[in-house]
Amino acid sequence: MQDNILEIHNLVTSFASDGRKDRAIAVNGVDIAIPKGSTVGLVGESGCGKSVTSLSAMGLLPDNGRVESGEAIFCGRDLLKLPDRELRKIRGNRISMIFQEPMTSLNPVIPVGKQVSEALRLHGGMDKETAKRKSIEILERVGVPEARRRYDNYPHQLSGGLRQRVMIGMAMALKPDLLIADEPTTALDVSIEAQILRLMRTLQRESGMSILMITHNLGVVAEICDEVYVMYAGEVVEHADVYALFRDCAHPYTRGLIASLPRMTPKGQRLYTIRGTVPNLRAMPAGCRFAPRCERACKRCWEEKPLLQDIGNGHLCRCHAPVGTNGNGGEGNG
Amino acid sequence: MGKYITKRVLVTIPVLLGIILLIFYMLNVVPGDPVTVMMKEHLKEDVIENLRRTMHLDDPFFLRYLRYVWDALRGDLGVSWKLNRSVTALIATAFPYTLRLAVAAALFSWIMGIPVGILSAVKKNSLMDHLSMGLSLFGVSMPVFWVALILQNTFKGVLPVSGANSWQCYILPTVVLGWSSAGRIARLTRSNLLEVMRNDYIRTARSKGLSPLRVISRHALKNALIPVITVMAIQISSLLSGAVITESVFAIPGVGSLAVSAINNRDMPLLQGTVIFTAVLIIAGNLVADVLYSVIDPRIRVE
Numbered sequence: 001m002q003d004n005i006l007e008i009h010n011l012v013t014s015f016a017s018d019g020r021k022d023r024a025i026a027v028n029g030v031d032i033a034i035p036k037g038s039t040v041g042l043v044g045e046s047g048c049g050k051s052v053t054s055l056s057a058m059g060l061l062p063d064n065g066r067v068e069s070g071e072a073i074f075c076g077r078d079l080l081k082l083p084d085r086e087l088r089k090i091r092g093n094r095i096s097m098i099f100q101e102p103m104t105s106l107n108p109v110i111p112v113g114k115q116v117s118e119a120l121r122l123h124g125g126m127d128k129e130t131a132k133r134k135s136i137e138i139l140e141r142v143g144v145p146e147a148r149r150r151y152d153n154y155p156h157q158l159s160g161g162l163r164q165r166v167m168i169g170m171a172m173a174l175k176p177d178l179l180i181a182d183e184p185t186t187a188l189d190v191s192i193e194a195q196i197l198r199l200m201r202t203l204q205r206e207s208g209m210s211i212l213m214i215t216h217n218l219g220v221v222a223e224i225c226d227e228v229y230v231m232y233a234g235e236v237v238e239h240a241d242v243y244a245l246f247r248d249c250a251h252p253y254t255r256g257l258i259a260s261l262p263r264m265t266p267k268g269q270r271l272y273t274i275r276g277t278v279p280n281l282r283a284m285p286a287g288c289r290f291a292p293r294c295e296r297a298c299k300r301c302w303e304e305k306p307l308l309q310d311i312g313n314g315h316l317c318r319c320h321a322p323v324g325t326n327g328n329g330g331e332g333n334g
Numbered sequence: 335m336g337k338y339i340t341k342r343v344l345v346t347i348p349v350l351l352g353i354i355l356l357i358f359y360m361l362n363v364v365p366g367d368p369v370t371v372m373m374k375e376h377l378k379e380d381v382i383e384n385l386r387r388t389m390h391l392d393d394p395f396f397l398r399y400l401r402y403v404w405d406a407l408r409g410d411l412g413v414s415w416k417l418n419r420s421v422t423a424l425i426a427t428a429f430p431y432t433l434r435l436a437v438a439a440a441l442f443s444w445i446m447g448i449p450v451g452i453l454s455a456v457k458k459n460s461l462m463d464h465l466s467m468g469l470s471l472f473g474v475s476m477p478v479f480w481v482a483l484i485l486q487n488t489f490k491g492v493l494p495v496s497g498a499n500s501w502q503c504y505i506l507p508t509v510v511l512g513w514s515s516a517g518r519i520a521r522l523t524r525s526n527l528l529e530v531m532r533n534d535y536i537r538t539a540r541s542k543g544l545s546p547l548r549v550i551s552r553h554a555l556k557n558a559l560i561p562v563i564t565v566m567a568i569q570i571s572s573l574l575s576g577a578v579i580t581e582s583v584f585a586i587p588g589v590g591s592l593a594v595s596a597i598n599n600r601d602m603p604l605l606q607g608t609v610i611f612t613a614v615l616i617i618a619g620n621l622v623a624d625v626l627y628s629v630i631d632p633r634i635r636v637e
């Protein structure tokens with residue numbers, strides 16, 4: 001299994017909240033593997049733990065967050081057990097991140113060029129002049145027009161799309177082995193989104209890096225990913241390559257997500273929505289976490305927690321009655 | 335940028351005129367005839383009459399105001415009734431003492447306040463944090479004269495407790511005057527830094543592999559200190575004007591002491607001069623703070 005750039009095993013992450021003794025489990029035993037050179041999508045509704053998963057692996061959780069157990073193996077080393085000093089050598093150098101909000105993710109009082117050259121100077125050991133020259137090249141590469149002039153601009157002087165290009169340039173500066181993109185296009189309008197995705201794909205082809213694409217947009221997944229993990233309420237509920245997922249999705253939740261894609265709905269029909277809301281982190285159902293919202297749920301689903309099982313060809317699904325089976329919760333009750 | 339500053343300066347002119355008008359009005363409705371104050375009751379009718387005319391005391395209020403502004407523009411703030419000397423000259427003699435004290439207090443409050451604020455934020459909820467925030471709150475909330483008396487009693491014999499004839503004389507007044515500013519700056523620095531550390535761009539900085547020290551010094555501090563610097567500029571002017579009690583308690587012959595003596599002697603031109611002088615300082619301080627803010631914050635700079 002050495003052809004994976006990053007393997008997350010059984011990750012559990014919890015958060016403390018003010019005035020409470022117990023901790024909320026935001027990520028509950030997640031396994032994710034990212035093959036070298038491929039793009040892996042991580043999808044799910046807001047709050048299902050996508051960001052927390054990636055931040056846990058990178059050691060970037062906020063103060064009240066804590067990894068309870070698990071490992072994140074990168075090049076044979078467990079990131080979760082590395083001392084901070086060692087982890088910092090990997091961050092921004094071999095694993096980079098892009099975040100959702102390009103406005104708030106760039107420092108408002110530092111010129112964007114400086115923010116790009118910072119990583120070059122830190123990890124690449126370049127002097128100021130070289131780093132600046134290199135940064136301008138990078139900005140040009142990611143499609144920032146008039147890069148030389150833009151170098152001295154502040155984030156608020158750039159459009160959202162340009163800011164995200166700067167973020168990508170920043171993340172790509174040192175040609176990382178893995179790029180974690182946390183909803184890189186969510187804040188952008190559709191045409192800009194397409195441009196940014198195209199740029200990421202081009203850069204990936206050039207450098208051979210792997211990408212973990214975090215998104216709640218299945219359209220983005222279809223566009224750019226090779227395989228997909230679907231998360232629900234802190235757990236992976238389905239994993240497959242992107243064709244298998246769209247062709248024969250097995251989990252009712254995934255099916256709901258796909259059905260609620262606008263272009264998948266015939267004209268005139270109302271857009272599908274998954275009824276109900278995500279369960280509270282502190283009041284998870286005892287059985288399947290999706291049961292309260294599932295149209296196919298039966299007694300067993302409420303009582304017994306389903307495991308993530310291989311339903312053929314490495315297609316994993318956490319469901320007692322995957323879509324395509326007879327839907328009565330398996331084992332002859334009926 | 336230049337346009338912004340010009341506009342900002344022009345706006346202060348009517349403000350200044352209004353403030354002078356207000357002060358001039360208030361001090362002119364206060365009872366107490368200057369001629370009587372100056373000469374006690376030893377004068378003949380016609381001498382009094384004559385004096386009133388040369389001092390334009392019987393002119394309409396607004397005319398006197400305009401004359402005062404016109405004179406003030408040329409640096410003439412009138413003549414002290416009691417000391418019979420030019421108010422401008424009196425203020426010019428006293429101001430260096432006030433300036434020295436205010437600058438010392440400002441430096442004290444920055445040198446104490448900013449590092450303490452940063453340390454408290456970095457070591458949030460530690461003993462150091464609680465201790466320094468307690469001391470800051472103490473400085474902010476205790477009356478100046480009370481702190482002054484305590485320090486005078488504590489350091490009697492070790493440090494000079496009154497006068498202004500050596501630099502040691504300034505130590506206690508500096509601490510007294512600067513303590514509350516230091517406290518305010520420490521608390522502001524701490525809360526701003528904590529606030530800034532929650533921002534997305536701090537996470538971005540960390541994701542680049544910067545060390546915690548660099549994340550703070552390169553990415554957090556500048557953002558956190560922008561409001562602090564503004565407050566510091568405003569504070570300098572309030573320290574200049576707020577030294578009245580400190581100057582009196584420590585017998586420093588500054589503008590504050592001058593104002594107090596003017597009040598005691600019902601010396602209207604002197605009081606008027608010191609108050610207006612102080613008001614100008616405050617307005618100038620605010621102006622400098624605004625301009626400074628626009629210089630250091632790139633988000634305002636371009637607009």
Ligand SMILES: Nc1ncnc2c1ncn2[C@@H]1O[C@H](COP(=O)(O)OP(=O)(O)OP(=O)(O)O)[C@@H](O)[C@H]1O
Pocket residue numbers: 015016017026044045046047048049050051052053062064065216281
């Ligand atoms: N700092 C925090 N303190 C407490 N709880 C948190 C914190 N950050 C995240 N959580 C909780 O962890 C869960 C997962 O959050 P996460 O940010 O990973 O969601 P997400 O899948 O990235 O959603 P989105 O699409 O909105 O980004 C949420 O229920 C959230 O309430």
Ligand SMILES: [Mg+2]
Pocket residue numbers: 050051052182
């Ligand atoms: Mg997220």
